[in-house]
Amino acid sequence: MAKRIGMEVSIAAAEAVKQANADIIAAYPITPQTHIVEHLSELVNNGELDAEFIPVESEHSAMSVCTGAAAAGARSFTCTSSQGLILMSEIVYAASSLRLPMLMILANRSLNSPLSIWNDHSDVMAIRDCGWIQIFADNGQEVYDHVFVGYRVAEDRNILLPFILNLDGFILTHVIEPIEMVDQEVADRYLPPYQPLYRLHPDHPVTMGCFGPPILFTEAKKAQDEAMNQTMPHIIKAWQEFGDLTGRYYNPVEVNGTEGAKTIIVTQGALGETASVGIDQMRAVNEAVGLVKIRLWRPFPFEEFRKAVKGAELVVVMDRAISYGGPGGPLASEIRAALYQEESRPRVVNFIIGLGGRDVSPGDFVHMVERAKARPGEWYEIHGVRE
Amino acid sequence: MDTYLDRLNVYASRLVSQKEYFVPGHRACQGCAEALALRLVAKALGRNNVIACATGCMEIVSSPLPLTSWDVPWIHVAFDNTAAVASGIEAGLKVLMRKGRIPTRRINVMGMAGDGGTSDIGLQALSGALERGHNMIYVCFDNEAYMNTGIQRSSSTPFGASTTTSPAGTKVHGQTTWKKNMPEIAAAHNIPYVATACASYPFDLMEKVKKAADIEGPAYIHILSVCPTGWRIPPQSAIHAGRLAVETGFFPLYEVERGRYRLSVDLTKLRPVEDYLKMQGRFRHLTDEMIAEIQERVEKEYRKLEKKVEMTSPGSAD
């Protein structure tokens, strides 16, 4: 019988990677991802995890090592944040175009400059178009669970795309949460060994990564686009199977009190938990405010999102990154795009909050909703900045 | 009259396997000695081989979708990460064999890149891979510039050479720095095997590649690859140019095996560098002063190398 253990989320994530029987761990230290990789190196050196731990000399090489290993047919893992993600981003695009399954845990951290080791989403938002499947975890249990889901989805023959699991740096990585661990036997049943479609092996020589002349490049990209567009039903199925085995069912979008709510707050990541408390506070004074948490970021769950906000008049979107010179935050611009063709559209107001680790309290949500109601039109603003 | 230093092996051509793992139909220029070197490397490594390749001439000419010149597994990812990708393949195969998911057997893993992809943009990944001690061969095909993008200079471009980004102008006369010594950088990582080679000495090259493959741990081979297009020489002179590079001491052929230096071609006297420089368009603008400077430096470097051979020979005081 599974019992809940209080565990630092980073450690839980590493334990999940061990239980997922990863073959290759290639990572470079960067705050706040360090505990995950440190624990993995302990597990390897104590013989608890049979994997090759490759202490690479940069994140760029971490992703390159994972790409080579995945091409050889190994289950690969890397973990990074912020600057490290951007440094490896050159190869991140290649991994998805080459359709190589692997798992990246991304401990979301702000991008320089100024240097900040603290949490926001500017790192992951910089690689929106990279072609990986991406989810945001809201709490420790989700982080742990999605290591298994991540590999299961990535390696699915109907999918074959790499997977990013986002968790907020420090806010999730360094906190102790109750985690219900999965029995190894259940993990093994859910996640069989990786069977690559193609592998680099002399018995069946293949060429991977040709150059694409103009006459064929579009076709290659169309194939990649189609691949991403067809993943949704398989992701849902993978979640369904996980739920059947563990009792924990996940959806692309998580709703809280949206029935009949005229105002809906939209969040991604751990902010959702804080927002839940804020919403309870507002409901306590008879304010009908709902919460929509976007778990699946790529492919964006257009249908599920539209359904979740149906009937709302005001959608207040929380962004943890700025798109300079653009329409505010990246999440809000995607949400506006999702709603554009709807017959009746809610007003979309965008707050940029929690940059570089700035604390966000439940009370902040109350203020933001008040402000959104008071000021007409659609706009964005950085919340909590001292003027 | 050229002395064919490989005459001892001249009749061994017919003993070499006729199987090609890098097949004809590739799009290299006429007379490309880099393609020749690659052909010989592939021949020496044989079937049990997985190759990670950097962006560059050899990548482009051998992999135009939907065609491939490769009869062995081959992957191209990017320009700057060959050694890292090769590390990943090596580690991946190792762990898969250890876990019994694929049968255990010897498979060579090779990373290949040009001079740019090795001594410039790929240096970090190479250094990391060598330090970590992966069991792999790294081959640098050095045509002394970024040839595929249009003959721009690299840190491997020899002093004085005219390239499109170090042109022979009226104020500055070509490349202003001396060629980066990549084999020495590799040797400084204390890896079990480092060697230099040239396709003009084909049997020496193939022997070194086989040796590198047999050695446990990282091996580095630096191959001078004559590029008629970029060096401005007629295509048919490609092999001749390579010989001159070796005979003048410009590109000495040697090995460093577990720290022991050994010359592959022991030249009693170096040919004047002018013989090598004057036959190439990229050096046509050199003044007598520059040639003298080059001559002096080449001799100095060659003497340094001979000293290392002496100091590391068995019986010498360590």
Place this chain on the structure above:
Amino acid sequence: MAKPEHEITWRDLNVGYVVDEPGNARIYRTGDWRSQRPIYNPDRCIRCGMCYIYCPDMAIRILADGSIEHDLYYCKGCGICAEECPTGAITMLDEEE
């Protein structure tokens, strides 16, 4: 991939555009590039095989009796074989037309 390039559809591509026909570049006729062709004189040939070793395009075959044969499908006419032949058994001739 037997189809000509401009007829290949996105569905024809393998997952990850992997090419699983090793060495299929053999269909590409690099022989069209040349402006000079090699002429072989078997009487001067000493069967050393160096031309075979030095050909960057693998366009020379060593036959059972040790003599050689050029593969004009691939030969780019670079002239290395003619240059390197120790007895001058190969000469280069301009392609007509």
